[in-house]
Amino acid sequence: MIDVSWTVVLPILLVTGTAFAVLLADLAVSGPDRDGLGWIGIVGLMVTAIASAALWNTHVEGFAGTIVLDRYAVFFDLLFCLGAGLTLMISMDYLGTIGLETGGEYYAIVLFSTAGMFLMAAADDLIVFFLGLETMSIAAYVLAGIWRSDLRSSEAAMKYFLLGAFATGFLLFGIALLYGAFQTTALGTIAQEIGPSTGLQRTLAFGGMALLLIGFAFKVAAVPFHSWAPDVYEGSPTSVTAFMAVGIKAADFAAFVRIFMHTFAALAIEWTGVLAVLAVATMTVGNLAALRQTNIKRMLAYSSIAHAGYLLVGMVAANAAGGAAVLYYLLAYMLMNTGAFAVVIALGKRGEPNESLDDYDGVGLRQPLLGICMTVFMLSLAGVPALAGFTGKFYLFSAAVQRGYTWLAIVGVLNSVVSMYYYGGVLMRMFMAEGGKRVQGTAHRPYLTATLVVATVGTVALGIFPSWAFELARSAFLSLG
Amino acid sequence: MVPATYYIALSVTLFSIGAIGFLIRRNLIVMFMSIELMLNAANLAFVVFARQQLAVDGQVIVFFVMTVAAAEVAVGLAIIIALFRHRQTLNADEVRMLRW
Amino acid sequence: MTLLTFIPLAALIVGFALGVILNRHPIRSALCLAVTLFLLAVMFVFLDAHLVAALQIIVYAGAILVLFLFVIMLLNLEADIPQKRRRSMSIAAVAGGVVFAGAVLRPILWAGDTLPGPGWSESAPASFGTAESIGARLFTHFVLPFEVTSVLLLVAVLGAVVLAKKKLG
Numbered sequence: 001m002i003d004v005s006w007t008v009v010l011p012i013l014l015v016t017g018t019a020f021a022v023l024l025a026d027l028a029v030s031g032p033d034r035d036g037l038g039w040i041g042i043v044g045l046m047v048t049a050i051a052s053a054a055l056w057n058t059h060v061e062g063f064a065g066t067i068v069l070d071r072y073a074v075f076f077d078l079l080f081c082l083g084a085g086l087t088l089m090i091s092m093d094y095l096g097t098i099g100l101e102t103g104g105e106y107y108a109i110v111l112f113s114t115a116g117m118f119l120m121a122a123a124d125d126l127i128v129f130f131l132g133l134e135t136m137s138i139a140a141y142v143l144a145g146i147w148r149s150d151l152r153s154s155e156a157a158m159k160y161f162l163l164g165a166f167a168t169g170f171l172l173f174g175i176a177l178l179y180g181a182f183q184t185t186a187l188g189t190i191a192q193e194i195g196p197s198t199g200l201q202r203t204l205a206f207g208g209m210a211l212l213l214i215g216f217a218f219k220v221a222a223v224p225f226h227s228w229a230p231d232v233y234e235g236s237p238t239s240v241t242a243f244m245a246v247g248i249k250a251a252d253f254a255a256f257v258r259i260f261m262h263t264f265a266a267l268a269i270e271w272t273g274v275l276a277v278l279a280v281a282t283m284t285v286g287n288l289a290a291l292r293q294t295n296i297k298r299m300l301a302y303s304s305i306a307h308a309g310y311l312l313v314g315m316v317a318a319n320a321a322g323g324a325a326v327l328y329y330l331l332a333y334m335l336m337n338t339g340a341f342a343v344v345i346a347l348g349k350r351g352e353p354n355e356s357l358d359d360y361d362g363v364g365l366r367q368p369l370l371g372i373c374m375t376v377f378m379l380s381l382a383g384v385p386a387l388a389g390f391t392g393k394f395y396l397f398s399a400a401v402q403r404g405y406t407w408l409a410i411v412g413v414l415n416s417v418v419s420m421y422y423y424g425g426v427l428m429r430m431f432m433a434e435g436g437k438r439v440q441g442t443a444h445r446p447y448l449t450a451t452l453v454v455a456t457v458g459t460v461a462l463g464i465f466p467s468w469a470f471e472l473a474r475s476a477f478l479s480l481g
Numbered sequence: 482m483v484p485a486t487y488y489i490a491l492s493v494t495l496f497s498i499g500a501i502g503f504l505i506r507r508n509l510i511v512m513f514m515s516i517e518l519m520l521n522a523a524n525l526a527f528v529v530f531a532r533q534q535l536a537v538d539g540q541v542i543v544f545f546v547m548t549v550a551a552a553e554v555a556v557g558l559a560i561i562i563a564l565f566r567h568r569q570t571l572n573a574d575e576v577r578m579l580r581w
Numbered sequence: 582m583t584l585l586t587f588i589p590l591a592a593l594i595v596g597f598a599l600g601v602i603l604n605r606h607p608i609r610s611a612l613c614l615a616v617t618l619f620l621l622a623v624m625f626v627f628l629d630a631h632l633v634a635a636l637q638i639i640v641y642a643g644a645i646l647v648l649f650l651f652v653i654m655l656l657n658l659e660a661d662i663p664q665k666r667r668r669s670m671s672i673a674a675v676a677g678g679v680v681f682a683g684a685v686l687r688p689i690l691w692a693g694d695t696l697p698g699p700g701w702s703e704s705a706p707a708s709f710g711t712a713e714s715i716g717a718r719l720f721t722h723f724v725l726p727f728e729v730t731s732v733l734l735l736v737a738v739l740g741a742v743v744l745a746k747k748k749l750g
Contacts, residue, residue, distance in 0.1 A: 179527065
């Protein structure tokens with residue numbers, strides 16, 4: 001019979017249960033004020049986080065080895081709880097601003113997407129990974145288009161859906177070839193057998209690996225598969241964009257790192273070269289394109305692409321330091337990027353999204369809280385020392401140097417210098433330009449303010465005291481296997 | 482007896498046809514159908530490998546792929562309908578934001 | 582299955598698949614897709630995947646494809662106007678696809694090796710590919726993915742309704 005282990009699926013059950021609770025509560029609540037549903041979600045996520053943290057030291061496998069709850073999975077579970085929690089918080093203020101007409105389904109779908117993420121991080125079998133990916137993605141396609149009265153939202157959903165499904169096709173065919181090669185989809189078995197494989201089995205394994213690489217490159221918006229990201233990020237409702245940029249990206253990397261840096265570790269020589277090229281292209285194109293943007297959401301989209309490039313550098317290192325750096329950077333990135341998007345939301349008000357860079361003129365002087373927070377986020381994204389972004393990039397690039405990829409680290413540093421220009425540009429506008437735009441800012445938006453404070457404090461704290469988080473990330477990565 | 486690799490060749494051909502179709506066609510529904518071709522090609526590969534290994538795992542996986550395809554189709558067509566309500570066109574070039 | 586049966590069937594599948602991507606009117610593409618799905622079901626039967634073949638017809642051709650047809654009819658789509666520009670993109674895409682297919686196929690076909698696994702030349706036992714054998718595997722080894730698909734389908738239904746329903750709120 002099958003080993004049904006409740007411990008191993010406890011976090012997933014809790015998140016899914018929270019989603020159901022929100023759906024059911026939605027029936028009971030009437031009227032336009034849905035904040036209570038957001039709170040149910042946040043409380044549920046906190047319970048999930050506590051339960052996951054309690055499971056930090058238990059390494060459990062279950063359900064015939066298809067799912068595993070190791071520290072890696074717990075780390076990501078905590079990360080996803082944070083990301084979803086922050087998203088729900090900013091949504092509670094944002095949805096009223098844009099006048100989104102749906103009921104509680106928005107919150108429920110965000111939570112279901114998070115459940116899919118949990119599965120992706122904990123999957124020890126390619127099929128479980130695939131189903132988790134699809135659950136997360138299908139929920140995300142819906143979220144992108146959920147602002148039905150806005151044309152850009154529908155277009156973003158369409159583009160996201162088509163390219164997402166295209167990428168899924170590649171991933172699936174890759175899984176098929178791996179299944180053919182190893183007669184199983186279990187990651188553990190594949191990890192052991194891929195090294196000594198020969199002949200046709202090896203050919204099929206290579207083909208599967210290559211197709212998986214293409215699929216993942218699409219999902220994390222690596223160049224040259226990135227073209228969907230700017231349009232999708234710009235068109236989706238901003239709280240959804242934040243969710244995509246931090247949560248979904250983290251989940252994609254969680255699976256990417258587990259499958260490539262652990263399962264395919266024996267063949268690292270093969271795929272690190274390709275990833276290095278992708279990393280360079282992604283960082284460069286992302287940063288150069290961001291320079292030319294006039295819309296803040298598109299700029300942040302290209303910035304997101306560039307940061308995926310930095311993360312790929314960590315993967316190229318193909319060692320524990322690189323893996324830990326990737327995990328750490330995903331945490332840092334979650335805080336600073338959500339914060340940046342929270343500021344973007346703060347600038348908007350009903351009927352006026354204020355997403356053009358011109359709208360930022362002088363805002364820093366009139367709204368000091370926004371000014372301080374945005375300063376922290378922009379400088380952190382650029383990699384200025386004493387902030388989370390710097391420590392994250394330091395770990396990533398030093399891991400690459402350790403493995404002899406000094407040239408790659410240099411490219412990364414140069415790219416960070418370039419990015420200073422456009423991040424700094426926003427700050428210059430906020431503090432030195434003359435502008436008369438009246439923005440609502442953080443007035444009457446308690447949840448947004450709370451998110452800004454949490455993100456700012458987190459970014460600064462990680463910048464000054466990075467080691468505890470890095471040690472967590474390291475022990476999480478080392479638990480793979 | 483037909484070698485198994487011939488079936489895999491058919492599967493890869495079908496997958497490529499689907500991928501090419503996605504890239505060259507501009508009609509959103511046909512692009513979507515091309516993706517279905519890709520998924521079916523993967524299904525064929527799974528079934529062939531299952532037969533090769535005389536283990537039904539591959540067929541069970543096809544079961545899951547069909548479920549995922551059904552879910553994707555439901556949401557995808559809902560998105561198309563929502564988009565169509567805005568713009569009366571299903572041409573990807575006219576859908577303004579699709580820039581390659 | 583002999584070469585004599587395989588080659589025509591494969592040719593038909595490829596032909597109708599090309600029909601899907603090359604037809605100008607979306608309804609004809611959908612019908613070509615229907616034929617392709619049926620022919621694939623035939624191929625599944627020859628590969629001793631009986632339940633999968635039945636599911637292919639019931640679920641894929643019978644539900645998914647019908648959904649496509651519904652939407653095409655609902656939106657009253659007409660034939661595409663041929664696009665004169667972007668010719669270079671199309672040629673690049675086709676060339677890329679052919680190169681990709683060749684790159685994947687060449688090592689596989691010319692390997693002279695057999696795929697890993699026991700049984701291509703043996704005939705399958707009578708219980709292979711039946712509902713019972715699939716069910717046994719599905720509810721033991723694959724029970725977690727099975728439960729996950731229920732959540733997936735719920736999300737899809739929820740999402741489809743949220744996006745497509747007429748009255749909001």
